Amino acid sequence: MYEAYHDQGLEILDIPCNQFAGQTPGTDEEIHEFCTLKYHTQFPQMKKSDVNGENALDLYKFLKSKQGFNGFGKGPKALMMSAMLKKIDKDYKNNPEIKWNFTKFLVDREGNVVARFEPTASMNDVRAAVAGLL
Template sequence: MKFYDLTVTNANGEEVKMSDYEGKVVMVVNTATGCGFTPHYTPMEEMYEKYHDAGFEIIDVPCNQFAGQTPESDEEIHEFCTLKYNTQFPQMKKSDVNGENAIPLFKFLKEEKGFEGFGKGPKALAMGAMLKKIDKNYKNNPEIKWNFTKFIVNRKGEVVARFEPTVDMKKVAEFVDELMKEN
């Protein structure tokens, strides 16, 4: 299985082929409307505007698996994102990213890039402490830990990075910037 073999359903119920993104740098991210990390939409949109014409895409997959922070319908989620954050990148159907109902795209991404930690700093420590209460072994599985986990796929379809939501968006932007310079 390769990234380009996968599909995902968009918010309108249409199938989106990852092969349509061949030759592009792609960020796949699970999102939420009521999360402390929801402001990540702002730098994500900035990256999209800066690089979209040069071959950068964002695949936004809303998910309600983390503290029920996305209870809205697909239509309401889209309205929230476009009105509050002026997002222009494609939004997919609200989907599960973990468990038996996880969409194949996220199963693949997690197999390619497992969890490597939250990094350092107060947000990372707080996230680790919170998850330890839920699952003492959270560090030992590739599951998505929270909203706004970002996977970066290079122009060859290789999953080259996984950024947890605690990683500063400037680091994510710097990584994408470097990938965009590659041919």
């Protein structure tokens, strides 16, 4: 998607986070190497940071304040995520916190946070929303 839309103004900021079951334990350099070698990423990658809690980046505090959690949608992935999170936090549906890795926020050219996509969202839906803004 980055290659397809970058010339039209799309920017992707990759901010690694290790707050979800320790899935991103490496150093910033190791994470960058893994992403570029395995996925051929070309967009900027920031330092590993917290997205929830008192040490969350101000960026994520802002994003979550504008687009709270609206559920995982439907389908097997959504059911799995819901079941997993209920074990951790029975009230997970009622707070805006990031629930898992690969939550995406779509921000328009004016800085308005127009959408939040949970990790269960279809990339086709993400692409359509991006294309609609460009």
